[in-house]
Amino acid sequence: MIRVDHVSKYYRIYLRHSDRLRELIFRRKLHEEKLAIQDISINLEAGQVLGVIGRNGAGKSTLLKLVMGVILPDQGSVTLSGRVTGLLELGTGFNPELTGYDNIAFNAALLGMTQAEVAQQRQAIVDFSELGDVIHHPVRTYSSGMTMRLAFSIAIHANPKCLVVDEALSVGDAHFQQKCMKRIKEFRAGGGAILFVSHDMNAVKVLCDTAMVLEEGKTVFSGTPEEAVNYYYRLIADLDEVAPSLQHQQPQAPVANDTEIARGYGSGVVSIRGAKVTGQISGSQIFASGEVADFVFDLAATRAMQSVTLGFLIRDRLGQDIYGTNTYFLGYPLSFEAGERISFSIRMAMNLGPGLYTLTAALHDKDNHLTDCYHWCDNLLQFEVAGYSGPHFDGLCRLEPSLHKIAVTAP
Amino acid sequence: MNLALLWHFVRQDFSDRYSGVALGRGWLLLTPMLQILIFVVIFGGLIGPRLPGTQSGTYGYGIYLVSGILPWTAFASTIARMTTVFFDKRAILSKVPLSLNLIAIHIPIVEGITLICTLGLFILLSLALSVPLSAGLLALPLLIICQQLMAFSIGLIGAILMVFLRDIREMVGVVTMLWFWMVPIVYTIDSVPHFMQAIQAFNPAWWFVREYHQIFVYGAMPDMGNIMQLLAGSVLMAGGILWLLSHSEHQIRDAI
Numbered sequence: 001m002i003r004v005d006h007v008s009k010y011y012r013i014y015l016r017h018s019d020r021l022r023e024l025i026f027r028r029k030l031h032e033e034k035l036a037i038q039d040i041s042i043n044l045e046a047g048q049v050l051g052v053i054g055r056n057g058a059g060k061s062t063l064l065k066l067v068m069g070v071i072l073p074d075q076g077s078v079t080l081s082g083r084v085t086g087l088l089e090l091g092t093g094f095n096p097e098l099t100g101y102d103n104i105a106f107n108a109a110l111l112g113m114t115q116a117e118v119a120q121q122r123q124a125i126v127d128f129s130e131l132g133d134v135i136h137h138p139v140r141t142y143s144s145g146m147t148m149r150l151a152f153s154i155a156i157h158a159n160p161k162c163l164v165v166d167e168a169l170s171v172g173d174a175h176f177q178q179k180c181m182k183r184i185k186e187f188r189a190g191g192g193a194i195l196f197v198s199h200d201m202n203a204v205k206v207l208c209d210t211a212m213v214l215e216e217g218k219t220v221f222s223g224t225p226e227e228a229v230n231y232y233y234r235l236i237a238d239l240d241e242v243a244p245s246l247q248h249q250q251p252q253a254p255v256a257n258d259t260e261i262a263r264g265y266g267s268g269v270v271s272i273r274g275a276k277v278t279g280q281i282s283g284s285q286i287f288a289s290g291e292v293a294d295f296v297f298d299l300a301a302t303r304a305m306q307s308v309t310l311g312f313l314i315r316d317r318l319g320q321d322i323y324g325t326n327t328y329f330l331g332y333p334l335s336f337e338a339g340e341r342i343s344f345s346i347r348m349a350m351n352l353g354p355g356l357y358t359l360t361a362a363l364h365d366k367d368n369h370l371t372d373c374y375h376w377c378d379n380l381l382q383f384e385v386a387g388y389s390g391p392h393f394d395g396l397c398r399l400e401p402s403l404h405k406i407a408v409t410a411p
Numbered sequence: 412m413n414l415a416l417l418w419h420f421v422r423q424d425f426s427d428r429y430s431g432v433a434l435g436r437g438w439l440l441l442t443p444m445l446q447i448l449i450f451v452v453i454f455g456g457l458i459g460p461r462l463p464g465t466q467s468g469t470y471g472y473g474i475y476l477v478s479g480i481l482p483w484t485a486f487a488s489t490i491a492r493m494t495t496v497f498f499d500k501r502a503i504l505s506k507v508p509l510s511l512n513l514i515a516i517h518i519p520i521v522e523g524i525t526l527i528c529t530l531g532l533f534i535l536l537s538l539a540l541s542v543p544l545s546a547g548l549l550a551l552p553l554l555i556i557c558q559q560l561m562a563f564s565i566g567l568i569g570a571i572l573m574v575f576l577r578d579i580r581e582m583v584g585v586v587t588m589l590w591f592w593m594v595p596i597v598y599t600i601d602s603v604p605h606f607m608q609a610i611q612a613f614n615p616a617w618w619f620v621r622e623y624h625q626i627f628v629y630g631a632m633p634d635m636g637n638i639m640q641l642l643a644g645s646v647l648m649a650g651g652i653l654w655l656l657s658h659s660e661h662q663i664r665d666a667i
Contacts, residue, residue, distance in 0.1 A: 011665065020575040069508035072661045084508075092506045095423060106423060109416045110507050 001162050001193040002067060002084070004042040007076035009062055009217075011036050036062040038217045039076070042195075044162070049194040051204040051211035051225055053232050059217040060197050064164055067195060082161025083112050087152065096140035100131055100150050103139055107151070111158040121157045128183075129153035130176070149176055156183050162193040181207075201229045205319035226319035230378050234265065236370065264377035270308050270336060270363045271375040274298035277359070277383050279350075285382065289354060289398055290389035295346045295381070297361065301336030308334040310344065311369065312361045314352075315379075322352065322396065324360075328367045351398035352385045359383070413513065420517040421524070443481075443529040447536055450477045470540055471628070477533055478627035479596035479620050482555075485526035486562045486616060487587045492518045493566020494573055494583045501667040511660055512653065515567060519559040526555055537627070547626035550633045554626075557638060558619040560645035565615075567652045571659050574666045594620055615644075 012031040014020055019030040037059045044050050054060050065071045066078055068086050093110050094103050104125055108118045126135050129150045139147060155163075163184070184207070188194060198204055204211055204225050211228035213221040213235065221231040264272070276296045279287025287293055297310060311326030327334060336342065359381040365372035390398070429436050455473015493515065497504065500514050530551065537544060572579045594616045600608055611617040618641050622633040656663075 017575075017577050024575060065505075068506075070505055071664045086506065093423075093503050095426060098426065106419045109413070109419045110503070110509070112413075115415050 001046055001048075001081055002042060002044040002195065003077075003079040004040060004063075004067065005077045005079070007037060007040050007066060007073045007078060008035070009037040009066060009071070010034065010074050035217050037066065037073075040214075040217075040219055041076075042067075042212075044193045044195060046161075046191045046193055047188055048210070049188055049196055049208045051208035051228065052195065052197045052214060053199070053201070053204060053211060053228060054214035055236060058214040060214055061166070062217075063214070064166055064195070064197060067164055080162070083158065084162045084164060085111050085155050085158045085160035086164040087155050087166065094139050094147065094151070097138055099137060100129075100135040100139055100142065101126070103150070104154055107154050108158060111155060111160075113158050117159070121159075125150075125153045125157045128157065128179075145176075152180055156180075156187065160192065162195065163187065164195045164197075166197045201232070202320055205229055226315075229319070233369075234376070264375055264380075266363070266373045266375035269303060269374050270299060270301045270305055272297055272361055272363060272377055272380065273300050273341070275359075275361065275377075275380050277381050281389075286384045286386050287350060288387045288389040289350065289352060289385050289393075291350055293348060293350050293383070295348070295359065297344045297346070298341065299334070299336075299344055299363065300341045301338065303338045305336045306333075307365070308336060308374065309364055309366060310334060310346075310361065311364065312346065312359055315358050315360065316396070317356045322357065326364075326367070350385060351400070353393070353396045353398070354385050354387065356382065356384050416509075417513055417517055417520070420514070421520050424517060424521045425524075439525070440528060440532060444532050444536075447477050447481075447529070447533055450480065451536060451540070470542060474537065474542060475599070475624065475628045476597065478623045479594070481529050481533060482526060482558055482620060482623050483591060483594065483596055483616065485522045485529075485555075486558055486619075487591070489519050489522040489559060489562035490566040490569065490587060491580075491583055492522070493563060494569030495580055496566075496570055497663055497667055498573065504664070504667055511656060511663065515570065515656075516563065518566070519563040522562070523555055523559045526559075530555075533627075543630055545626065545630040545632070547630070547632045550622070550626065550635070550638065553638055553642070554619060554622055554633065557641045557645050560649050561615055561619075561641075564645065564648040564652045567649075567656060571652075571655060571663070574659065574663050590616060596620060 011034045013034050014031045022028070023030045040059075040063060042050065052060050052063060062071070064086070066073055067080075068084060069078070069080075093107055095106065098106075101122075104122055105115075105118050108121070108125075109115075113121070129135070129146075129152075131146060131150060134142070134146065135150075139150075142150070165184075184194065194207075196204065196208055208225040210223065211225040212219050213228050213232050215235060220235075221228055223231075275298065277285050278294050278296075279285070280292045280294065281287065282291065295312070299310070301308075307328075309326045309328040311324065311328075313324030314322045316322050334342065334344070358379040360376075360378050361380045362369050362376040363374040364376075365374075369376060390400070393399075425436065425439070429438055432438060434441070451470055451473035453473075454476055455470040492499075496515050496518055497511065503509065504511075504514065534544065534548070569579050569583050593610075594614060595603070595611070600611060618637070622638060625631045625633045
């Protein structure tokens with residue numbers, strides 16, 4: 001589908017435009033070379049979704065442009081089979097004076113559709129965009145959400161072999177986003193490949209089969225989406241120097257053992273020495289939905305520390321973030337004497353749907369882990385919600401509805 | 412080459428220019444109509460000098476003027492717009508994989524269509540003033556293709572150089588203005604010093620302006636051998652420039 005083979009891309013930075021000409025004439029190097037992409041390889045097969053994450057300026061956009069073919073690589077090659085449509089050009093080339101209906105033809109032709117295809121798909125495009133009669137109004141009268149809806153609708157109907165998606169899924173309202181998501185999943189199920197670039201880590205975890213992390217133009221990590229996201233978090237926490245090489249992290253024991261904890265990272269001034277989860281009724285790490293569970297953390301400090309925050313995050317088996325908070329938000333700052341050990345409990349009613357969950361915990365400063373992170377443990381604990389302590393329900397969370405008959409009118 | 416997409420670009424160009432305007436495409440004809448009228452009536456009929464050897468009588472000079480200015484205008488504006496075409500279209504080029512050729516070639520087509528419209532008006536006006544027309548009109552399509560192909564090639568050189576030097580846009584403006592006065596459009600070739608006549612052999616604009624004069628002013632058949640040479644030259648030149656374009660594609664895409 002998409003083969004990117006050891007591709008590198010340099011940008012030549014000229015301080016003055018005329019330097020290009022001077023360089024051509026005098027054969028003297030007058031530019032600086034900036035490496036945008038270095039030796040990146042991708043092999044994306046049919047039906048696969050590859051996530052690309054990384055900080056701003058890591059080379060994500062350059063990579064997408066190379067794949068799209070709007071810029072050419074300096075080294076290596078990009079091979080595509082079939083039509084590649086980018087959702088990054090949503091709305092490019094819309095003529096604001098023409099109606100949405102008239103714009104479909106031009107935009108679709110830009111994406112490579114033939115006129116026969118346009119004629120055939122036109123109604124489907126209009127229907128999917130849900131613009132109704134507004135489709136016959138000039139595009140300049142559209143809201144940005146409406147424009148995006150039309151653009152997405154054209155792009156998805158262009159029948160590509162591969163989609164390149166760049167942060168474009170924040171299209172329209174929640175209803176339309178779900179529709180897009182559903183359509184993208186159908187597209188994948190139908191054998192389409194997707195290259196997905198996003199800062200929405202949840203979307204990456206839900207949608208992607210594999211993911212890669214870019215940093216300074218290089219692939220620094222490639223693996224499962226969850227690992228990649230964890231790696232990325234570590235990266236933005238600027239803790240690369242203490243980050244151990246991240247191998248497969250299988251969440252295992254209800255009681256985190258030493259090796260589990262040793263895998264964490266952080267400055268270590270305050271650290272998590274152990275953790276345990278127990279359902280109050282079951283007495284184990286398997287408990288029923290709605291049961292109260294105790295998460296007990298064994299914390300230790302090497303020197304006196306004020307206002308330390310303990311944070312945690314529960315994820316489901318797909319790696320989706322389910323619930324997370326920290327003691328800072330809950331108004332319970334921790335302080336330590338030098339060498340002190342504290343056993344700390346967080347007690348929660350586990351109003352979660354049945355399934356496997358993991359808990360990631362961290363010790364840090366203030367409200368987030370980005371500035372000062374003392375200790376971060378991915379997938380510290382695993383637990384399972386099995387069965388129900390109350391009535392049956394479907395879904396991720398237990399909302400405990402109450403039922404009332406308000407009035408009865410006799411027939 | 413995706414012809415449907417090319418046609419879309421051409422249509423888009425026209426609708427970009429005149430959409431949102433109440434009179435719409437009417438302006439496409441109104442402005443040149445007025446221009447032609449002014450040249451023919453004022454310069455030809457009222458204050459115009461007599462042109463020797465013409466059959467068009469009183470309007471001789473006006474006809475001479477317009478028959479040169481219309482093709483020149485198309486030629487010059489094709490070159491000017493070609494020079495900046497990649498920059499003007501960078502919003503699309505930086506997001507959608509389109510061939511540079513396709514983007515470039517819609518400009519001479521748009522300007523060629525405009526030229527056909529203005530020449531059509533000119534012919535109608537000539538009929539109204541009962542200026543005799545000749546069978547030479549049949550050669551017009553070929554002549555238009557030749558001159559637009561040449562403008563395309565020259566403009567494409569500008570477009571490639573634009574990547575290296577932004578001043579090219581201004582330079583093209585200055586050069587075409589000077590060039591206009593180097594071509595016998597306002598004056599006749601017989602009225603200038605001998606060396607000016609001699610250099611016309613190397614003036615590509617004169618190669619086609621001369622033939623428009625033949626058709627409209629002298630009511631004669633254009634020199635077909637000449638037109639064939641012009642066509643061969645333009646095709647060869649366009650081929651060479653397109654080869655150059657394919658070799659500078661990398662830089663152009665990086666620069667926009």
